[in-house]
Amino acid sequence: MASNGKSRRPIRADKRYSSTTRRSTATSGRKATPIKSRTKAKPPVQKRKARRARRKSSGGGGIIGFFARILRWFFGLIWSVFWKLGVAFAVVIVGWVAYTATSLPPSSEVVDGRARGSLTFLDRDSQVFAWRGDQFGGVITADTVSPNLKNAIVATEDRRFYSHLGVSPRGIASAIRINLSEGRGALDGHGGSTITQQTAKLLCLGRPYDPGTGMTEAEYEADCRRTTLQRKIYEAIYAMAMEAKYSKDEILTIYMNRAYLGSGTRGFQAASERYFGKSASDVNAAEAAMLAGLLKAPTRYAPTSNLQRSQDRANVIVGLMEEQGYLTTAEAQNARQRPAQLSEAAEERAGGYFADWVMDTVPSFLGAETTEDVIINSTFDPAMQKKAEEALQHIFKTKVSEESKAQAAIVVMSADGAVRAMVGGRKTKVSGAFNRATQALRQTGSAFKPFVYAAALDAGYSPYAMITDEPMTINVPGSGPWSPRNYSRNFAGRVNLETALKNSLNIPAVKVSEAVGRENVRRIARGFGIHNGLDDGPAVALGTSETTLLEMTAAYAGFLNGGSAVTPYGLTQLKLMGDNEPLMGQPGGIGNRIIAQSAAEELNWMLYKVVEEGTGRRAKLSDRPVAGKTGTTQSNRDAWFVGFTGDYVTGVWMGYDDNTPLKGVTGGGLPAEIWHEVMARISEGTPVTQLPMSQPTEPQQYQNQPALQQPQTRQQTPNPVGTAERVLNDVLGNIFGRN
Incomplete structure (x- = not known):
């Protein structure tokens, strides 16, 4: 059928033909150009089918496909933008890291970043026993x-x-x-x-x-x-x-x-x-x-x-x-x-109290605030420290109620003031704790009386000089009449000085103090290291002034060494780590002579009699002589025993931190027993060193004489401290009498 060129039949004919027919036509030489030109605005069948397949696989068309396409577009936009930002961010990070790296110092300069230094404590044998600081x-x-x-x-x-x-x-x-x-x-x-x-x-x-x-x-x-x-x-x-x-x-x-x-x-x-x-x-x-x-x-x-x-x-x-x-x-x-x-x-963890005390005795820039590493050689003896702690624990475990809050302190030192052990309280494994041996100011009670008798002996009186224990009253300006009493509330009558001390009679101590002069008593006490404010009234003889256990122990060390002052010390040498030259040497030791050596030796004999026959019998050791003195303050708030062997001086204090009175405790009781336990352990297996004491002869010449007669003349070692005062006192004694 002919065509005039205006009809669309070829398209309809294509639709009617089967795929086989079209392929055969194409192979027979028919041209497809007219078809291509006529279907130019539309995709080929194969492409349409592929597109429909892709839409179907990706969510298809319709509403789902629409939103799928939106999401694809959105994420594509994000990726297109943020990958660039990511690259920029990575560049910034790399640059930041690189810049920071260039500012870092060499690694060797930052291994030690401490702001504070350290203190390392060495004992008497140069072994480390404590640390402080960083x-x-x-x-x-x-x-x-x-x-x-x-x-x-x-x-x-x-x-x-x-x-x-x-x-x-x-x-x-x-x-x-x-x-x-x-x-x-x-x-x-x-x-x-x-x-x-x-x-x-x-x-x-x-x-x-x-x-x-x-x-x-x-x-x-x-x-x-x-x-x-x-x-x-x-x-x-x-x-x-x-x-x-x-x-x-x-x-x-x-x-x-x-x-x-x-x-x-x-x-x-x-x-x-x-x-x-x-x-x-x-x-x-x-x-x-x-x-x-x-x-x-x-x-x-x-x-x-x-x-x-x-x-x-x-x-x-x-x-x-x-x-x-x-x-x-x-x-x-x-x-x-x-x-x-x-x-x-x-x-x-020994020596916590000791290390804290030593650290406080050095300048702060070498101690608590040091920025250097400091090495401190000390007088500390770990074995003695352990024995002192064990002795304290033994007494509290066996003789003190578990509920008791009573405290105790111990100091052990040599005759020159070198502190060997220090216990500042019942808790011993501590650092930075309140140290009752060095920080607690307490009244000394009768433990002060040796200073009174030291003044008398140094002035020339004999331990056999007589005195009368009887009622007495002193008018104290500003306070009125004051009448001292003995602990027993009884009077012993005529007694010698040795008996008055060993039985810790109060009235004879006051009388002796008044006879030799209170100022002389205070002078000698200050000379031996009792630096805190001493009472200026007559009660000073009975230990109403306050001091620390460390000071009292050091003062008794002066008796042991023959009458010279002692400054207690724990540090022997201080140097910086790595240096050979010390920055500090020993700050303490034996100082000026306070009383004559002969007076000190007689006083030691009197203190020996305190332990042998008097109030300090519980401190007695079985294998060596001991000298010492008990002390009990008013209302039993404090109990003391300070004594020495020929080698070491040990002081013991017991009481409550809040001044609660002790029940049934005196210096001759638990403190003397603690002292005994400490020194028995320390002395075990060591050779016996005799006490430097001297017993006066011919006591009979004093028996029938008035009390506190003119003192006998004795050869005394010159005492550069207070000599003028003693001479003046002797002159006044000759004028007004010594009774």
């Missing part, structure tokens, strides 16, 4: 530290330390998950920090401590430990900068030297020396695990605080080391069966 044992490196310790730290704190770039996204995500599951904020609690991040925090992100800011060191450290989102970002940047600047081992070295590990120790070297008495290069697996376990909570897990808790924590670390292949099963089992133990010095 201890730093010296630099320990990743190469020189024990492999056990290096592995324990990595296994505990950051098992991927040697593979990450300073931060661990996996660790942070895990920490956030744990914090949220435990009901805390995302950044509260577990931090997911790597060792590098922890080191960045120890460095306070490069901000050193500046006292000029007004912050204390503790406040500064607390501020460095704050956890906020902004600070975590800075911490991550600083950590990556450290990774760029330092090697892994350099970072670990900084960490090992700056970490706080309890008991004032900074760094693993100091901690190893503090707890185990050895270098961090020598610790075994059990000791390494205990040290690494301190990183979590150094105060809580410090072995000096609770050894069992510290050992339990160490077992956890041993398990981690075994799990990660640092220990074999046999090695781990051995570490569990042989847990780390404290060194003897760390276990004893």
Whole structure:
């Protein structure tokens, strides 16, 4: 059928033809151009089918397909924009890290970041017994530290330390998950920090401590430990900068030297020396695990605080080391069966009161506020300290009620004032505690009377000089009549000075004080080291003035050494760590002569009779002579015994901190028994040294003479202190009489 060119039949014919017919037509040479030209605005069938298939597979058409196309367009837009921002952000981070890395100092300059220094105390044999301040044992490196310790730290704190770039996204995500599951904020609690991040925090992100800011060191450290989102970002940047600047081992070295590990120790070297008495290069697996376990909570897990808790924590670390292949099963089992133990010095924690006292006697810039590492050689004797503590505990355990709040203090010293042991209270494993031996001012009671009799003997009176124990009244200006009484409320009549002292009679002591002059008594007491305000009234003879146990013990040391003043001391030499030349030498020792040697020897004999026959009999030792004096204050608020053998002087005080009266306790009771227990332990197995005492002869010449007659003439060693006053007193005595 012919076509005029206006009809659309060819298109309709195409629709009627089968696909086979069309293909045969095409192969027969018929041209397809007319069809192409007629279907120019529409896609081919195959393309339409492919497009419909794609739409169907991607959500198809309709509403779903519409929104799918919108989402594809939206995410495409985001990607096209944010990949550029991501690249820009990465460039900024890299630049920030690179800039920070260039500002970091060499690793060797930041291993010791302490603001305070340390004090290390050595005993009389140059062995360490106490520490104060921030201890730093010296630099320990990743190469020189024990492999056990290096592995324990990595296994505990950051098992991927040697593979990450300073931060661990996996660790942070895990920490956030744990914090949220435990009901805390995302950044509260577990931090997911790597060792590098922890080191960045120890460095306070490069901000050193500046006292000029007004912050204390503790406040500064607390501020460095704050956890906020902004600070975590800075911490991550600083950590990556450290990774760029330092090697892994350099970072670990900084960490090992700056970490706080309890008991004032900074760094693993100091901690190893503090707890185990050895270098961090020598610790075994059990000791390494205990040290690494301190990183979590150094105060809580410090072995000096609770050894069992510290050992339990160490077992956890041993398990981690075994799990990660640092220990074999046999090695781990051995570490569990042989847990780390404290060194003897760390276990004893001896000398806390002594170390605190010595630290207070040095200038603050070398003591509590030092920025240097100071070594102090001392007079301390750990064996004596232990025996003194054991003696105190024995008496309180066996003779004092468990409910009693009574306290006691002990000082042991040599005749030259060198303090060997000091107990400042019933709790002995302390530091920074109230020291009743050096800080408590208490009335001395009859323990003061030897100064009265020292004045009489030095003025020429004999121990056999007679005095009458009888009622007496003295008119005290401003106070009115004062009538002293004996503890027994009885009167002994005519007695000699030796008897009056050994029975601790009050009225004879007052009479002797008045006879020789109160000022002479005060002068001699001050000369022997009783520096606190002494009463100027007649009651001074009965020990109404206050002083410390340390001062009283030092004063009695003056009797033992023959009558010379003593300044108690504990420090023998102070120097900076690493220096050979000392900055300070011994600050105390024997000083000026206060009474004649002959008077001191006679006084010692009188004090010997106090222990042999008088109020101090409970202090008597079975194998050597003892001299001493009891003291009990008004209403039994204080009880004393101060005495000496030929080698050592020991003072004991007992009472309540709030001045509550002691029940049934006098100086001749529990204090004398404590003294006996201390000195029996200290003297055991040592050779006997005789007391430097002298018994006067021919007491009969005094029996029938009036009391306190003109003193006999004696050869006296010149006393440069108070000689003029004594001569004037003798002259006045000749004029007005001595009775």
